[in-house]
Amino acid sequence: MYDLLTNLLGNQIVAYVIAASLPLIFVLTFVLFAVLAERKVSAHMQDRLGPMRVGWHGIIQTLADMLKLLQKEDIVPEGADKTLFNLAPLLTFLGTYAAFAAIPFAGIYVGSSTAIGIYYVTAVSGLVVAGLLLAGWASDNKYSLYGAMRTAAQIVSYEIPTAIAILTMVMVSGTLSLMKISDMQTAHFWNWWILGGPETGIVKFLLIPFMIITFLIYYISSLAEVNRTPFDLPEAESELVSGYHTEYSGMKFAFFFLAEYANMFAVSAIAVTLFLGGFHSPIGYLGHSLGIDWLVPVEQFFWFTFKGTALVFxxxxxRWTLPRVRVDQLMVICWKYLIPYAVVNLIIVGIITLL
Amino acid sequence: MALKTEELVLNMGPQHPSTHGVLRLLVELDGELVVNVKPIIGYLHRCFEKHCEALSYNQIVPYTDRLDYLASMSNNLSYVMGVEKLMGIQVPERVEYIRVIMAELQRIASHTVALGTYGLDIGAFTPFLFLFRDREKILDIFEATCGARLLYNYIWVGGLSHDIPDEFVPMVKKFIKEFRPTIEEVNELLSFNKIFIERTANIGVLPPDTAINYGITGPSLRGSGIKWDLRKNDPYSIYDRFEFDIPVGEGKVGTVGDSWDRYWVRMLEMEQSLRIIEQAIDNIPDGDVHEMVPKRIKAPKGNVYVRAENPKGELGFFILSDGKNNPFRVKVRPPSFVNLSVLGELSKGYLVADLIAILGSLDIVLGEIDR
Structure with a gap:
């Protein structure tokens, strides 16, 4: 994409800026609809209507909320460490947003087609923890501190099963590049890695159950990494009021919100890329059969967003079904179940791929 | 060398999402471990008892609404029974039946809030709204009867403020039919959810003898396996005419007397209340609900203590009369206040999250604690 833009515009810097801001536009639009979707999903699960006043069925409610947040006074608590307090929301969003750079949205678009894509994503996601920890520490609030402590323990612990699940995928696919992993799963849905990928014969059938386990391990740990129920302890409303963002208001609060929803899509996007065929269509392309070339990337983008949004759903x-686990139970799930299972799974998959 | 550490004092409330009102908890924490809890109350103090001394007997009724504001009908009933006993009034059958139906509907309404907010404390949002949807139907019934949805001032000395409307009986029957599936739904969604059980079973175990020593009453006492319900043990009104069971905690998923048991007892009690209403609703005799309402209430000299099984526990009224228009002294025994007293002992050594779970399982209402 970047090369295309460079050729088109003849200017590297402009091309950089445009290529880098495309995911931003996507993230903002996505969050706009995801927040509304969350409210609608929760509402309809609970016999309510959700937002109905602003626009048709409350469709521009989120915009109205953003306007409201913009007008809010930006409060920094007296005892807070101002620099760190202001830095935290940015750092949190940065970590999330940086991950989007390596996610292939379509065959022709990936922010940076680095050869170590998945490695890079795992690394930059770590920044989020630093941001949340800063937020909790700098707020000078006990609830925030507890929230931040929980976040750090939780995210760092759950990065291990996530990393092992990703490692399993790297092992079977033999590459770190997300683009290459996506392209392996082209054509039809039986080529998705969750269904054994492009392997053939007995290996494919042996792989299927273990790929599903890998997917589940990844998905559960990713839930914990983005602080969603049942692992939403860092912001456990009934215990810690709001956790690390208790003291934040206005746009800084909005940034945490933005980061949370962007992160939800980011982890889903990784899951889609690794297991569910990436941007490839499960049923073949309309563009190919009609002979319209430009339709293919559009379809790819559609499928990618569709699959990602389905996982976000x-x-x-x-979130709206399950209660919340307790701190010690959270750790038990991670260290006693997910990590051992992930390791055993890794070994078994390794043996199968040797066949 | 061991590092010197000290406990963190966390001030929970009075503005906290899960202190169920304006309760303030001074929590000493060692990491996430609760070392000590000290409830600080009084943020909702309204001098109820002192006020009563300046009010005539029927002016007090609306004030009792505001004690346990989730169970106003039951509060009315308890107070009014006291004054009636003092004055020797025997109310008509029709009034008794309507009072029992109202009290039981109120019990269900109160329990739906208790169970719903308990789910909320544990982090489950959806059961809360499912239960509130059905509480709404009870409030609609109350609204159709007396016009109010929260503070009813419905049960008067010697009678009721209004007779029941024509649509009352069908509305109650419809509610009973619609509420049973909700109980099932909540059981599936919350009661037997693995995470919910993990969070509440074996947490905050209240042994029977401790419960008795602290004077715990209501579902919290029955959760510890003690079959004590004033509707059976010291029947008032016409409760002795109905057939119903007293559910007690059995330690179904954990230890007897844990938070889950207290939750479960409330769940089962709603079904028993439905049974009582079912038996009463078809047998309401005809009559005038204002027949025995005295023109001027002047209680004879003397004192009386009445108690009734409120949704939260035993609500007692001590009324001392010196023969004038106002009572000389009114003393309330609020169940929530007594039940809260055990919190410190119950939650020692548990985690912060458990403290919330234990507090929620005691089901307190601050309007009653502070009065």
Whole structure:
């Protein structure tokens, strides 16, 4: 995409800026609709209507909320460390947004087609923890501090099963590039890695159950990484008021919100890329059969967003169904179940791929 | 060398999402572990008892509404029974039946709030709204009867403020039919949810003898396996005519007397209340609900203590009369206040999240604690 833009515009810097801001536009639009979707999903699960006043069925409610947040006074608590307090929301959003750089949205668009895509994504997601920890520490509030402590423990712990699940995928696919992993799963849905990928014969059938386990491990740990129910302890409303963002108001609060929803899509996008065929269509392309070349990337983008949003929907679904686990139970799930299972799974998949 | 550490004092409330009102908890924490809890109350103090001394007997009724504002009908009933006992009034059958139906509907309404907010404390949002949807139907019934939805001032000395409207009986029957599936729904969604059980079973175990020593009453006492319900043990009004069971905690998923048991007892009690209403609704005799309402209430000299099984526990009224228009002294025994007293002992050694779970399972209402 970047090369295309450079050729088109003849200016590298402008091309950089445009290529880099495309995901931003996507993220903002996505969050706009995801926030509304969350409210609608929760409402319809609970026999309510949700926002109905602003626009048709409350469709521009989120915009109105953003306007409201913009007008809010930006309060910095007296005892807070101002620099860190202001830095935290930015750092949190940065970590999330940086991950989008390596996610292939379509065959022709990936922010940076680096060869170590998945490695890079895992690394920059770590920044989010730093942001949340800063927020909790700098707020000078006990609830925030507790929230931040929980966040740090939770995200760092759950990065291990996530990393092992990703490692499993890297092992079977033999590449770190998200683009290459996506392209392996082209054509039809039986080529998705969750269904054994492009392997053939007995290996494919042996792989299927373990790929599903890998997917589940990744999905559960990713829920914890984005602080969603049942792992929403860092912001556990009934215990810690709002956790690390208790003291934040106005646009800074909005940034945390933005980061949370962007992160939800980011982890879903990784899941889609690794397991569910990436941007590839499960049923073949209309563009190919009609002979319209430009339609293919559009279709790819559609499929990618569709699959990602479907996983985000599942996250919402879980949030409004399940209660919250306790701190010690959270750690038990991670260290006693997910990590051992992930390791055993890794070994088994390794043996299968040797066949 | 061990590092010197000290406990963190966390001030929870009075403005906190899960202190169920304006309760303030001074929590000493060692990491996430609760070392000590000290409830600080009084943020909702309204001098109820002192006020009563300046009010005539029927002016007090609306004030009792505001005690346990989630169970106004039951408060009315308890107070009014006291004054009636003092004055020797025997109310007509029709009034008794309507009072029992109202009290039981109120019990269900109160329990739906208790269970719903308990789910909220544990982090489950949806059951809360499912239960509130049905509480709404009860409030609609109350609204159709007396015009109010929260503070009813319905049960008067010697009778009721209004007779029931024509649509009352069908509305109650419709509610009973629609509420049973909700109980099932909540059981599926919350009661037997693995995470919910993990969070509440074996948490905040209240042994029977401790419960008795602290004077715990109501579902919290029955959660510990003690079959004590004033509707059976010291029947008032016409409760002795109805057939119903007293559910007690059995330690179904954990230890007897844990938070889950207290939750479960409330769940089962709603079904028993439905049974009582079912038996009463078809047998309401005809009559005038204002027949025995005295023109001027002047209680004879003397004192009386009445108690009734409120949704939260035993609500007692001590009324001392010196023969004038106002009572000389009114003392309330609020169940929530007594039940809260055990919180410190219950939650020691548990985590912050458990403290919330234990507090929620005691089901307190601050309007009653502070009065």
């Amino acid at each position: 599942v996250q919402m679904w879980l």
